[in-house]
Amino acid sequence: DTAVSQTPKYLVTQMGNDKSIKCEQNLGHDTMYWYKQDSKKFLKIMFSYNNKELIINETVPNRFSPKSPDKAHLNLHINSLELGDSAVYFCASSQDYSEQFFGPGTRLTVL
């Protein structure tokens, strides 16, 4: 059983399109996160939700909108995709502030 899963694994799209990445965790954790790993391999936090409530928002452009329908899911919707959005996006979860468990990542390529 996959603890933290993401779909799709790869996403190739044109500039200006809108796309979503889905994340689900079956660990029973209360907190979920989105991280972005850019071309320089920096892994940076974008958002964190606890029980469907936004806790952390790291100055991410408004084009990025996380949505948490329940505490096991945290989806990431991106509007008007730009070339600079190309990266690997990782979802993670934790029980409060304990160790975070990461999903396999979604490689987004914007052409």
Place this chain on the structure above:
Amino acid sequence: DQQVKQNSPSLSVQEGRISILNCDYTNSMFDYFLWYKKYPAEGPTFLISISSIKDKNEDGRFTVFLNKSAKHLSLHIVPSQPGDSAVYFCAARTINTGTASKLTFGTGTRLQVTL
């Protein structure tokens, strides 16, 4: 402003020898430090951690040392095995509101364990 730095992008070690991966940080507010291991096309996997009030934590072949005065930590793997070949990320934690933590990652060190 890179608060967590891993200055060695790569390291090659012979099987059976000790691997030492280093990490430096600048923010004194970090309360916990973690090491994650990452294989290609997979997400980072938690390996070992250490609280800022300790100077050593050991788990099997893995030991993490923390030198707070130098703002430096290191991960020792002994003996190194070919399956240890991966990218290792150092991460430092700050707690937000008690319900979430923010991890600040280094850029990783690629470890290759050769036969």
